[in-house]
Amino acid sequence: MLVPPVADRAALHQIIVEELALGVVREASKHVLVKIATDLAAQGAQAIVVGCTELPLLLSMEEYPLPAFDVTKLHTEAAIRYSLQPTAI
DSSP states (O other), rough: OOOHHHHHHHHHHHHHHHTTTGGGOOOOHHHHHHHHHHHHHTTOOOEEEEEOOOOOOOGGGGGGOOOOEEEHHHHHHHHHHHHHSSSOO
């Protein structure tokens, strides 16, 4: 598991809090996400975990330079599958 450096995490926080949470989507911020993912890939990352509900508003999973997984979508799909299971009585 790789974690972005402090400066990249600060940039992500700024994008999430000062832009996306306010409904602002900037092209420059998309480039920041792609660069962070590209840098992680260069360090050996094989996939990206998109662990924030706002980030898919900025960049689709297909736009990342390596496989990306939307945690909110994965949790929702798992909850639906679980809720549809027959219960044993």
